[in-house]
Each structure stands twice: as structure tokens, then as C-alpha cells.
Amino acid sequence: MEFPLYLLVLMVWANRWFVGLYLKVVRRRRFHAADKDFEPTVAIVTPMFNEGRGIFDSINSMLALDYPAHKLSIIIVDDRSTDDSYAWARRAADQNPQRVTVERNAVNMGKRKSISNAVRSTDAEIIVSVDSDVVVDRNAIRALVRRFISPRIAAVGGRVFVSNPNDSWLTRMQVIKYFLGYEYLKSIERAFHSVMCLSGCLTAYRRTVLLELEPILKNRNLLGVPIKYGEDRFLTRQIVKAGYETYCTMDAFCWTTAPSTYGKYFSQQLRWRRSNLVDIIGGVTHAARLHPVVALHYLCSGALLVAYPLAVIQKLIDGTFWELAGFHLLVLAVLGAIYALHARRLPHDMRVHPLWFLAMAVVMPMTYIVCTTLAMFTLDSSSWETRGHTGAAEPAVVAPATAAPTELVPAAEVGM
Amino acid sequence: MSVAANPDVPRPAWAEKIDLAPNSPRRPLTLVLNKFIVTLYRTVGFVVLTLILLGLVSFLFTKVFFLFNRSWIAPTLVSPTDERVVRLNAEIVQQSALRDKLLGERAVLEVSLRDAERREATGMTLQESLTRAARAEANARSSERQRLQRLSSELDEVRSQVAEATRQFADVSRESLDEQYQSGLTTRDKYAAGNLQLGQLAQTNLTLAEKDSELTARGEQMKRDADALVSATRTLDPARAPLNVDSLRLRQDFMRGALDVAKAQDERKACTDVQTSLDRSVARYDELLKVLSESPLLKALSGKITIAFVPYQNLTNVHTGSTVFACRLGMFVCRKVGQINQVLSGEVSVHSPIESKNERGLMLELSLEDGGHAAQDQVLFLNHAPLLL
Numbered sequence: 001m002e003f004p005l006y007l008l009v010l011m012v013w014a015n016r017w018f019v020g021l022y023l024k025v026v027r028r029r030r031f032h033a034a035d036k037d038f039e040p041t042v043a044i045v046t047p048m049f050n051e052g053r054g055i056f057d058s059i060n061s062m063l064a065l066d067y068p069a070h071k072l073s074i075i076i077v078d079d080r081s082t083d084d085s086y087a088w089a090r091r092a093a094d095q096n097p098q099r100v101t102v103e104r105n106a107v108n109m110g111k112r113k114s115i116s117n118a119v120r121s122t123d124a125e126i127i128v129s130v131d132s133d134v135v136v137d138r139n140a141i142r143a144l145v146r147r148f149i150s151p152r153i154a155a156v157g158g159r160v161f162v163s164n165p166n167d168s169w170l171t172r173m174q175v176i177k178y179f180l181g182y183e184y185l186k187s188i189e190r191a192f193h194s195v196m197c198l199s200g201c202l203t204a205y206r207r208t209v210l211l212e213l214e215p216i217l218k219n220r221n222l223l224g225v226p227i228k229y230g231e232d233r234f235l236t237r238q239i240v241k242a243g244y245e246t247y248c249t250m251d252a253f254c255w256t257t258a259p260s261t262y263g264k265y266f267s268q269q270l271r272w273r274r275s276n277l278v279d280i281i282g283g284v285t286h287a288a289r290l291h292p293v294v295a296l297h298y299l300c301s302g303a304l305l306v307a308y309p310l311a312v313i314q315k316l317i318d319g320t321f322w323e324l325a326g327f328h329l330l331v332l333a334v335l336g337a338i339y340a341l342h343a344r345r346l347p348h349d350m351r352v353h354p355l356w357f358l359a360m361a362v363v364m365p366m367t368y369i370v371c372t373t374l375a376m377f378t379l380d381s382s383s384w385e386t387r388g389h390t391g392a393a394e395p396a397v398v399a400p401a402t403a404a405p406t407e408l409v410p411a412a413e414v415g416m
Numbered sequence: 417m418s419v420a421a422n423p424d425v426p427r428p429a430w431a432e433k434i435d436l437a438p439n440s441p442r443r444p445l446t447l448v449l450n451k452f453i454v455t456l457y458r459t460v461g462f463v464v465l466t467l468i469l470l471g472l473v474s475f476l477f478t479k480v481f482f483l484f485n486r487s488w489i490a491p492t493l494v495s496p497t498d499e500r501v502v503r504l505n506a507e508i509v510q511q512s513a514l515r516d517k518l519l520g521e522r523a524v525l526e527v528s529l530r531d532a533e534r535r536e537a538t539g540m541t542l543q544e545s546l547t548r549a550a551r552a553e554a555n556a557r558s559s560e561r562q563r564l565q566r567l568s569s570e571l572d573e574v575r576s577q578v579a580e581a582t583r584q585f586a587d588v589s590r591e592s593l594d595e596q597y598q599s600g601l602t603t604r605d606k607y608a609a610g611n612l613q614l615g616q617l618a619q620t621n622l623t624l625a626e627k628d629s630e631l632t633a634r635g636e637q638m639k640r641d642a643d644a645l646v647s648a649t650r651t652l653d654p655a656r657a658p659l660n661v662d663s664l665r666l667r668q669d670f671m672r673g674a675l676d677v678a679k680a681q682d683e684r685k686a687c688t689d690v691q692t693s694l695d696r697s698v699a700r701y702d703e704l705l706k707v708l709s710e711s712p713l714l715k716a717l718s719g720k721i722t723i724a725f726v727p728y729q730n731l732t733n734v735h736t737g738s739t740v741f742a743c744r745l746g747m748f749v750c751r752k753v754g755q756i757n758q759v760l761s762g763e764v765s766v767h768s769p770i771e772s773k774n775e776r777g778l779m780l781e782l783s784l785e786d787g788g789h790a791a792q793d794q795v796l797f798l799n800h801a802p803l804l805l
Contacts, residue, residue, distance in 0.1 A: 223457075224450035319771050373468060377461030380454060 005311050008304045015297040020187030027191045034146040039071060042141055042204070043124035047077045047114040048132040051085045055132060059092035059100055062130070067141045069099060075122060077114035078104045111231075116218075119210050128204045135163055135255040136202060143252035144204040154209040154244035155236060156252075157198030163255035165352050170265050172356035173363065174258040176339045183342060186248050192291040193245035196283075196298060200232035202254040205239075213238050222278060225380040230275025237279060241286050269367045273375035276305050309372040312365040321365070328361035474746075481747060482770045487733045487798045489724040489740070489780060490769045491791040494717045500766075501713055508708045515701035522694045529687035532680045539677035546670055547649040554645035561638030568631040575624040582617045589614055712760045712779040721757075722784050722791050725766045727777035733798045734759060740782060741797045742790040750801035754784035769794045 024031060044062055048055050055076065062074050076093070078086045086104060093100040103121065105114060119127055126145055130136055137143075140158055147156040159182045165175045189195040216238055220227050227234070239246055259265040280302030287295045315324045336354035343351045482488065494501055589610065597607040644663030649670055708714070716723045726734050736758055743750040760779040768775040784790050 223454050224447060225454055319773060374465065377457075377465050380458065 002311075005307050008300055008307055011300045012297070012304050015188055015293075015300065016185050019293065019297075020184060020191070023191035024187050030191060030193070033149050035149045036146050038146055038148055039068065040125035040145060040148075041071045041123075042067060042073070042126045042128055042145060043118075043122040043207075044072070044074045044128045044130050044141070045077070045115050045118040045122075046074070046130050046132050047079055047111045047118075048081065048085055048089065049079045049108075050081045050083045051088075051132050052083055053088050055085050056088040056092050058132060058135075059089065061135065063092075063096060063099065064138060065136065065141050066138050072099065072141065073122065073124060074100045075118045076100065076102045077118050078102065079111070079114050080105055080108040116214070119207060122207070125207060126204050127207050127210060128202070129200050130254070131201050131256065133257050134160075134201045137253050140202060140252040140254060141204075143249055144202070147247050147249045148204075148206070150245070152243075152245045153193065153206075153247055154239045154242075155198055155203055155205045155246045157195065157204075157236075157246070157248040158202035158252035158254055159248070159250050160199050160201045161253060161255045161350060162258040164257050164260060165350065167258075167260035169356060169359060170262070170363075171258045171260045172352040173359045175350075175352045176336065176354065176357040177360070178258070179339055179343070180335060182248070182250065188297050189246075189294055190248055192294050193247050194240050194290055194294045195246040195248045196237055196240065196279075196294075197233040198236045198246060198248060201256045202252065203232065205235075209239060209242070209244060213242060222281070222379060227278055227379075229271045229381075230278060233275050233279050234282070237283050241283075241289065243289075266367070266371065269371045270375055270378075273305075273368075273371040274379055274381065276302070277372075277375055278379055280305065305372065306376075309365075309369040312369045316369075324365065325361045328364065329358055332357050332360050478746060481802070485747075485797075485802055486730045487800075487802060488730060488770070488795045489726045489734075489798060490766070490795055491722065491724040491782070491793060492713075492716065492766070492779070493791055494713050494723075496717060498713070498717075500764075501717055504708060504711055504713055508705060511701055511705055511708065515698055515705065518694050518698050518701065522691060522698070525687050525691050525694065529684055529691065532683035532687060534680075536677055536680035536684060539673050539680060543649075543670065543673050543677060546666075546673065550645040550649045550666060550670075554642035557638045557642035557645065561635045561642065564631050564635040564638065568628055568635065571624065571628045571631060575621065575628060578624060579621045582621055586614045586617055711762070712764075712781065722754075722782045723760070724780045724782050724791075724796060725764065725775075725777055726759075726780055727768070727775045730798075731778065734778075734780065738798050739800075740784070740790070741801050742786070742793050743797060743801065747797070747802045750797065750803075753786050753790040753796070754782050756798075757781040757783050 046055075046058070046062075051058070059074060059076065065072065076089045078089060086102070089102045093102045101121075103114075103118065105117070115129065126148070128141060128144065144156050144158055147153065160178055162171055162175045162178055164171050166172065186195055213235070217231075217235060220231075220234060236246055259268050280299075283298065284302070287299055290298060312321070312324065315321045336357040339357065340354040343354070496502075593602070593607055593610040593614075596602040597604070602610075640660060641663070644660035645666070648663040648667040712721065712723045715721050724740075734756060736756055738756045739752055740754045740756065741750045742753040758781045760781055762779070763776055764779055765774050765776050767773075782791075790796060
């Protein structure tokens with residue numbers, strides 16, 4: 001078992017760190033290609049639930065984005081908040097009635113349906129999905145839209161930073177994880193314009209493509225069981241599957257809140273594992289349509305997702321887990337050094353000490369063996385619905401699509 | 417399908433959820449199949465996660481239990497292909513080969529020793545014979561010398577008498593001859609012939625003296641030869657070596673023989689020393705082979721004893737006669753199965769049944785009452801049931 005595992009690790013590592021870097025150099029034109037004159041109409045769609053005054057500040061920060069005011073609209077969808085969020089959103093909308101629209105669902109129906117409804121209510125060319133707790137950089141929209149250099153590009157994602165780096169050691173660790181993830185791990189996919197996961201925190205989509213894929217997204221299920229997690233990953237994959245291109249730009253960025261407690265972190269990791277597993281199950285059938293390099297990387301990453309926790313369990317049974325952790329420490333120290341080298345460019349409040357990344361030596365194996373195992377047998381779980389939606393009203397098995405579209409925009413996810 | 421088709425059969429709850437039209441008599445087969453697979457998946461998932469949870473809990477409990485427990489021992493069932501047994505057998509074979517090699521060397525040495533001894537004995541016999549022969553020869557020479565001395569003495573007397581008689585005869589004859597010649601009673605020729613005869617009488621004396629001298633010289637020669645023969649077999653000091661060619665040759669042979677004997681003696685001594693050393697080495701190998709042959713593992717392999725490993729940290733609970741317990745489910749439901757016979761000397765390092773690492777400790781000899789079934793357990797406990805169950 002060890003040889004195939006080592007081979008997998010080697011391939012994934014080689015792809016992520018060396019082939020990706022190589023492509024970044026040899027295809028740098030493709031990485032930097034932009035249409036600075038492209039200035040389409042844009043609608044920022046933000047679903048909210050119990051954000052309080054925070055949504056008022058968020059709307060104001062969106063209004064301050066560097067983009068022509070007549071081409072930028074903001075749609076806030078209140079999913080039946082139980083606090084004064086709606087009032088705050090209304091207040092912001094009243095101050096800017098031409099640019100801000102606040103919609104309110106009749107009942108709490110979740111993020112997917114909220115966004116889906118918002119997409120149908122606008123005619124903007126580009127829909128930008130922004131989570132309500134995300135702070136967007138002033139130049140983000142412009143940086144996103146100018147990457148739509150051809151009609152084949154259907155989605156462009158931005159880069160996500162951690163907005164609460166110093167809340168706990170977990171957030172410090174995640175700062176480095178996010179940084180390296182965006183800086184290096186998506187290079188292969190970016191090189192071939194086939195990014196397989198664009199974060200829901202900040203991603204721009206062509207509205208026409210969203211509408212085209214609406215039936216698929218609406219009927220998303222596994223053996224008849226509706227799947228509600230990992231929507232951003234699913235959407236991105238469907239876009240690629242439909243023959244469009246996706247890209248992730250490092251010029252557009254935002255800040256999101258990283259889980260700062262064990263419970264939240266575990267919950268997030270569990271969702272991501274489910275999402276990854278379902279994605280690889282669904283994606284393996286059309287991996288052949290991808291560029292061979294991307295397909296190989298995609299399949300190897302998927303296989304490693306299962307093989308890695310098995311190897312960790314094997315090490316635990318053998319009593320050699322600490323040797324594995326020691327090896328991880330060594331690798332993470334190198335990655336921490338790479339981060340330290342890059343992070344010098346970042347503002348001081350966005351940086352953390354690279355040694356915090358060493359915590360991954362234990363956190364990563366443990367979360368993988370717990371979360372992957374648990375996720376493997378709870379793929380049908382509907383426990384995750386952001387903003388407090390329980391999903392209780394959803395049918396257990398999806399019937400053929402006849403109703404209006406209900407889900408479109410994926411949740412925030414950073415695929416590491 | 418049949419559930420929906422037969423109105424008398426009550427519809428299950430899930431049928432209400434998956435049906436697009438609850439009252440529809442037929443539902444797509446794929447939906448039913450999907451439902452079945454999902455239900456199966458959920459059931460399997462529940463079972464697997466429950467098992468994992470149980471496994472995790474028991475794993476943690478076991479870890480904590482053995483972290484504090486100091487009364488466990490690990491019975492050892494030995495197979496001929498066990499790595500340790502193979503290693504021990506290999507060691508025995510190797511040591512036996514070395515021992516046999518030493519014995520072979522000793523046998524060769526034995527031959528050399530016997531050869532040296534033979535050469536020494538032969539040389540010494542030869543030396544003794546040579547000495548005896550030389551002495552006998554010397555004695556013979558001495559006897560001959562003495563006889564010559566006697567002969568010489570007699571010759572001296574005879575020569576004196578002959579010389580006196582001759583001198584007197586010559587004096588008388590010469591006076592008579594002179595008187596006859598002077599009186600002219602004889603011719604000149606007869607006178608000369610008479611003088612010649614008298615000269616010839618003097619020559620006879622000289623001949624006797626010469627004979628005496630010869631006898632004396634021969635006696636001295638006999639003495640030198642006898643002395644040379646005696647000294648040739650007595651001393652090795654070159655300064656005192658006899659100045660006689662024959663005896664020097666004899667001495668050369670004697671010396672050569674003596675050197676051969678000395679060499680044979682040295683060789684015998686060296687062989688004896690090496691043989692003693694080899695005997696000590698073989699004895700050590702015998703001791704080592706005995707220890708190896710009597711190792712607990714090999715004894716256990718031959719079915720003579722049941723052994724168990726005890727790590728050093730648990731040694732405080734080990735005493736001869738300590739009760740041994742076997743438990744089910746790891747450490748529950750325990751029963752007495754035997755006792756410790758003795759603690760076997762010699763450290764062993766074995767793979768711990770508790771942790772995945774090698775542990776150092778000793779071996780115990782057990783006597784099990786249950787026909788040795790307990791020896792198949794992963795661990796046994798000493799003195800009392802670990803959880804008093």
C-alpha cells in the first residue's frame with residue numbers, strides 16, 4: 001500500500017509545487033492576460049441572515065468599490081433574519097435606492113435559493129457572489145471583470161485572505177494555509193483556465209452561464225439525495241464540464257472570517273471533506289474532458305484524499321504516527337519558510353509568524369482521519385446550511401426539475 | 417412498486433417523501449433503487465461509524481490501561497521459522513562450525529605433535545647410541561694405548577739389552593778386528609767388511625729405537641682419539657672442541673642430532689601450548705553452544721517449556737510462584753491459568769504486543785494448567801485479575 005501512496009503524494013506534490021511553478025513561468029502571459037477595457041454591468045449578490053449593523057457597513061463598503069456606479073448594483077437577500085438586519089439593509093438601500101436592492105424571502109430558505117432568486121431578478125452581465133461577512137477590496141470588482149478576456153471564460157474567482165488572523169492559533173495557522181493555497185496550489189488549474197473550485201467568498205460569474213446551468217444546479221443530488229454543501233465547488237466543476245473556462249486571479253481579493261474554535265474548524269473541515277468526496281465522485285466521469293495535466297492532478301488529488309487518512313490510520317496502528325508528524329514538521333517548516341519569504345510584501349496586520357504553520361503537522365492528519373472518515377459515511381447529510389437554515393423543508397429525494405431555480409451560488413470554500 | 421400498487425398494503429414513510437405523486441400507482445424504478453442504495457449506505461455508514469467509534473474508545477481505553485498496568489506479560493509461542501529462533505539456530509550453526517574448525521586444527525596439531533615427539537625420541541636415542549658408541553670406541557682406544565705403552569716399555573728394555581749386547585759385541589769384535597788387521601791376520605777387505613757388519617749392528621739399535629718411537633706415537637694417537645671421542649659427545653663449547661678431524665665429523669653429526677632433538681622438543685612444546693589454547697577455546701565454544709541450546713526460545717520450540725516475555729518495568733511484580741491470569745476481551749473476565757516457574761536469565765528484546773516498538777526484558781518459564789491454551793493469548797496478567805473482574 002505504501003508505494004502507491006508515495007507515488008500519489010509525489011505526483012500531487014510535483015504537480016502542485018513544481019509543475020505549477022514551471023507553468024507559472026512558461027505561461028506567464030496567460031496568467032497576466034486581462035482586458036482592461038471590459039466594463040460590463042455587475043450585480044453583487046449577498047445573502048444575509050442575522051448580520052445586524054454589519055450588513056449596513058458591508059453595503060457601504062460595496063458602494064465604495066472602484067467601479068462605475070451606473071454599472072454596479074447591489075442585491076441584498078434577507079433570508080428572514082430574526083434581528084434588525086433587514087432594517088439596517090433597508091436603511092442602506094434607502095440612502096442609495098438606485099444601486100441597492102433589498103429582497104426578503106417569504107420564509108427562511110437558505111443561501112442557494114436566495115441567490116438564485118436574486119440572479120433572476122437582475123439583468124446584469126456579471127453576477128458577483130460575495131458572502132455577507134466578507135470584506136472586499138476596493139479594486140476587486142474591476143480586477144475580476146477584466147479577466148473575462150473571452151466569452152469562454154464563465155467564472156473568475158478572487159483571492160481570499162483571513163480577516164481575523166490573530167484570534168487563535170487556528171486562525172494563524174489558516175492564514176498561512178490560505179496564503180499558500182492561493183499562491184501555489186491552483187497554479188496548474190490557472191495555467192489551463194480550468195480552476196476546479198472558485199470560492200463563494202468572491203467570485204464573478206457570467207449571468208447567462210448561471211441561467212444555462214440552473215437546471216443542473218437545481219437538481220443537484222446524489223442517488224436522489226439533495227446535496228447542499230460544496231455548492232461553489234460543484235458550480236465551478238459544472239461550468240468546466242459545460243466547456244467553459246474558469247480562472248482565479250490574485251489581483252482581486254477579499255477577507256473572510258476563518259474559524260477560530262475547534263468546533264467551527266472541525267465543522268468546516270467536515271463540510272469540505274464531504275464536498276471534496278462528492279466532487280471527486282461526480283467529477284471522475286468527465287475528468288477525461290479536462291486537459292491531461294489538470295485531469296491527472298485532479299484525479300491524484302482525489303485519490304490522495306482517501307489514501308492519505310488511510311495512511312495516517314496505518315501509522316497510528318503501527319505506532320509510528322509521530323514519525324509521520326515529524327516528517328510533516330519538516331515539510332511544513334520548509335513551507336513556512338516559503339511563506340515567510342512571500343509574506344514580507346504583506347501589511348503587518350495580515351501576516352503571522354511562519355512557525356504557526358507547524359501546527360498543521362498534527363492538525364492536518366487528525367482532521368483528515370476524523371473528517372474524511374466521518375464525511376465518507378455522511379455524504380447524505382443536509383446539516384449544513386449557512387445562515388441558520390436547517391433544510392428541513394427540503395424533500396429527501398429530488399424529483400425531476402419543474403419548479404423555479406432554487407440554488408445557484410456556492411458557499412465559501414477554499415480547496416486546499 | 418408493489419407498495420404503491422396495492423392499496424391494502426400501508427405505504428412506508430419514505431414512500432411519501434420520494435414520490436412525485438403520492439397516489440401514483442407506479443414510481444420510477446430508479447427512484448426505488450436510489451432509495452434502496454441510500455438506505456443501505458446510511459445503514460452501512462451507521463454501522464461503520466459505530467464500529468469506528470467503538471474501536472476508537474476501546475483503543476484509547478487499552479492505551480490508558482496499559483499505560484498504568486505493570487502486571488502484564490506476553491506469552492510467546494515459538495515457531496521454527498520465528499525470526500529469533502532462526503537467528504539462534506544460525507548462531508548455533510555458526511558457533512558449531514567454528515568449534516569444528518578448531519577441532520580440525522587441533523587434529524592437525526596432534527599429528528605435528530606426534531611427529532615432533534617421534535623425532536625427539538628418535539634423535540635422543542640416536543644421541544645416546546652415538547655417545548655409547550663413542551665411549552666404547554674411546555675405551556677400546558684406551559685399551560690399545562695401554563697395550564702399546566706396555567709393548568713400548570718392553571721394547572725399551574729389549575732395546576737397552578740389545579744395545580748393550582751389541583755395544584759389547586761391537587767393542588770386542590772391533591778390538592779383535594783391529595788386532596787381526598794390525599797383525600795382518602786379515603786382509604783389508606775383510607777388515608772393512610767386519611767394520612760394515614759392526615755398523616749394521618748399530619743400525620739394528622736404531623731400528624729398535626725407531627720402533628719404540630712408533631709405538632709411543634701410536635699410543636699418543638690412541639690417547640688423543642679416545643679423548644676426542646669422549647669430548648665429542650660431551651661438550652658443545654667450540655673452544656674445548658677436540659682437534660681431531662674424525663671426532664669433529666662425529667661431533668658434527670652429534671651436534672646435528674642434538675639440534676634436531678632440540679627442534680623437535682621446541683615443536684612439541686609449541687604444539688602442546690597451542691593444543692592447550694585450542695582446548696580452552698573449544699571449551700568456551702562448548703559452553704556457548706550449551707547456553708544457546710538451552711535458550712528459552714529453543715526450549716520452548718521443542719515443547720519442553722512455555723515461556724513469556726516480561727518487560728523490565730513489570731519485573732517488580734514477577735516472583736517464582738506468582739499466579740498467572742488469562743482474560744477475555746483484553747482485560748475482562750479473568751481466570752487463573754498457571755504460575756511462574758522461574759525467571760530465565762538473559763536479556764531479550766521482543767516486539768511489544770502493547771506498543772509497536774521493541775521492548776527489553778526477561779523471559780519467564782510458565783507452567784500452564786489449561787493445556788497451554790493461554791499461551792495463545794496476547795497478554796497474561798500476574799498476581800490478580802487486572803480490573804479485579
